[in-house]
Amino acid sequence: MSQSDMAERADTSGEPKSLRAVPYRGGGFRPGHWRFVGPLVFAVLLLCWEAGSRSGVISNLVLPAPSEALEALRQLVETGQLWLHLGASLQRLVIGWSLGVTLGVAVGLLVGLLPLARAGLLPLVSALFPIPKIALLPLFVIWFGIGEGSKVATILFGSFFPTVIATYGGVDNVDRTLVRMGQSFGLGWWSIVRKIILPGAMPAILSGCRISASIAIILLVAAEMIGAEYGIGAYVLMAGSLFATDQLLAGVAMLSVLGLVVSWLIGRAERRLLRWRG
Amino acid sequence: MDLLLRGISHRYGGTEVMRDINLEIRRGEIVCIIGPSGCGKSTLLRFIGGLERPDAGEVLLSGPEPEGSLNPLTYVFQDFALLPWRTVAGNISLVLEDHGLGRQRIAAIIDDVLARTGLSEFREALPRQLSGGMRQRVAIARALAVRPAVMLMDEPLSALDSQTRELLMDDLVSLWQRERFTACYVTHNLAEAVRLGHRVVVLSRRPGQIRTVVDIDMDLAERGPGHPELEAIQSQLWTLLRDEARAADREITDVAE
Numbered sequence: 001m002s003q004s005d006m007a008e009r010a011d012t013s014g015e016p017k018s019l020r021a022v023p024y025r026g027g028g029f030r031p032g033h034w035r036f037v038g039p040l041v042f043a044v045l046l047l048c049w050e051a052g053s054r055s056g057v058i059s060n061l062v063l064p065a066p067s068e069a070l071e072a073l074r075q076l077v078e079t080g081q082l083w084l085h086l087g088a089s090l091q092r093l094v095i096g097w098s099l100g101v102t103l104g105v106a107v108g109l110l111v112g113l114l115p116l117a118r119a120g121l122l123p124l125v126s127a128l129f130p131i132p133k134i135a136l137l138p139l140f141v142i143w144f145g146i147g148e149g150s151k152v153a154t155i156l157f158g159s160f161f162p163t164v165i166a167t168y169g170g171v172d173n174v175d176r177t178l179v180r181m182g183q184s185f186g187l188g189w190w191s192i193v194r195k196i197i198l199p200g201a202m203p204a205i206l207s208g209c210r211i212s213a214s215i216a217i218i219l220l221v222a223a224e225m226i227g228a229e230y231g232i233g234a235y236v237l238m239a240g241s242l243f244a245t246d247q248l249l250a251g252v253a254m255l256s257v258l259g260l261v262v263s264w265l266i267g268r269a270e271r272r273l274l275r276w277r278g
Numbered sequence: 279m280d281l282l283l284r285g286i287s288h289r290y291g292g293t294e295v296m297r298d299i300n301l302e303i304r305r306g307e308i309v310c311i312i313g314p315s316g317c318g319k320s321t322l323l324r325f326i327g328g329l330e331r332p333d334a335g336e337v338l339l340s341g342p343e344p345e346g347s348l349n350p351l352t353y354v355f356q357d358f359a360l361l362p363w364r365t366v367a368g369n370i371s372l373v374l375e376d377h378g379l380g381r382q383r384i385a386a387i388i389d390d391v392l393a394r395t396g397l398s399e400f401r402e403a404l405p406r407q408l409s410g411g412m413r414q415r416v417a418i419a420r421a422l423a424v425r426p427a428v429m430l431m432d433e434p435l436s437a438l439d440s441q442t443r444e445l446l447m448d449d450l451v452s453l454w455q456r457e458r459f460t461a462c463y464v465t466h467n468l469a470e471a472v473r474l475g476h477r478v479v480v481l482s483r484r485p486g487q488i489r490t491v492v493d494i495d496m497d498l499a500e501r502g503p504g505h506p507e508l509e510a511i512q513s514q515l516w517t518l519l520r521d522e523a524r525a526a527d528r529e530i531t532d533v534a535e
Binding site: 177181182184185186188191195196199276 | 372
């Protein structure tokens with residue numbers, strides 16, 4: 001160390017003349033964990049609404065109080081109508097959605113794996129995907145009958161197309177080196193599809209499921225507005241035509257809870273199936 | 279079982295990437311292939327294992343397959359190629375499941391191969407929980423599980439840091455001492471080549487041709503970092519490669535490696 005260096009060191013090691021801490025600038029841009037804020041916002045909103053209705057700020061004609069909607073829901077439970085409506089809707093949803101997703105994954109795999117299937121089917125899928133399936137509902141009624149057939153078909157078609165697109169996108173994104181590894185160890189075609197491609201595409205398939213499940217719920221309500229005796233959609237439609245706004249809100253709340261439950265279930269499935277992602 | 283490469287030439291589109299490669303890989307030896315980047319080392323390895331077909335020439339096997347070999351030509355990849363959704367045991371099980379061995383037999387092979395590579399305690403770990411070095415050890419264990427006749431190693435240590443690389447080189451040496459496996463080992467690292475190779479094949483830049491083959495007659499166990507004789511060979515190899523590497527570095531690449 002040279003003389004001048006020593007001199008400088010001695011200088012700075014004395015009383016600090018202009019020592020400043022390095023400013024911290026790495027904060028933010030990080031998702032946090034505020035678990036209770038969501039329900040809290042929800043509760044505060046409901047309380048304000050209830051208080052507004054009771055004090056007359058919100059007219060009962062415009063919007064009934066949450067307590068009234070709750071009362072309508074209670075009546076539904078008491079008369080046993082709730083289970084009839086919910087049962088009918090759930091049945092349509094489960095059958096239509098699971099058939100749509102199963103077929104969608106199968107076709108998505110074909111499109112992702114076979115160049116011929118991709119060339120033949122992808123333009124068709126792209127052309128049919130943007131059509132609102134509600135617009136086709138009258139056709140479905142003619143084809144599959146006014147009963148359960150047309151409702152299940154609407155949900156099926158609605159969940160089929162997003163699943164196809166999510167699945168083949170997922171297949172495209174599977175790490176090619178893993179496929180090559182499978183080939184190099186002499187795994188059969190079906191083994192590679194089942195053990196490498198399908199698990200590799202699973203994250204994309206599951207996020208496709210999230211989308212198709214929401215679409216399925218929307219279509220469920222639309223389909224139940226034509227020729228259905230029971231079902232949440234039929235209940236909401238009936239309430240709406242009688243201007244029974246408390247019942248209408250009860251029905252809408254049921255739909256919202258249904259949506260939450262479905263998304264919770266898919267979240268559970270994601271955690272289970274994608275545990276390996278950590 | 280020996281491997282014989284005869285007159286292998288290849289083009290990608292209009293670019294000639296390989297010209298007339300003749301090589302023999304004999305049982306129980308490690309043949310290292312070195313060359314500047316883009317000279318087609320990895321492509322050559324894919325030809326040897328049948329993952330790609332050369333335009334001209336042939337890869338031949340001579341002699342019977344070893345007893346009980348499930349996959350005579352077995353790769354060890356640079357990026358490990360482990361399924362992230364399977365545990366260590368599951369990844370090894372993957373390559374055994376298609377052979378109709380039965381659960382117990384598969385479990386026995388996994389136990390055996392994990393014990394041989396010192397991985398038994400990691401049996402149920404997922405790849406993301408392991409360091410790079412451990413992942414490559416798992417990939418090597420997976421390769422050993424199918425009793426390969428020839429291991430085709432594509433820059434197996436290149437994704438690891440230099441300390442881990444030293445450790446794994448020692449592992450490979452002691453593994454070879456015990457099992458006398460046959461390997462074709464592609465690398466761009468000259469130190470690896472002189473530590474592990476019984477023969478070192480030097481490829482030229484594109485179009486890749488064999489420039490020389492250097493025999494190293496020294497027991498693998500005697501070799502170590504800083505061995506004067508090895509240093510000499512390494513610097514001799516570098517002299518051969520330097521101009522090629524410099525020229526290759528300045529080339530515009532339009533073909534996929």
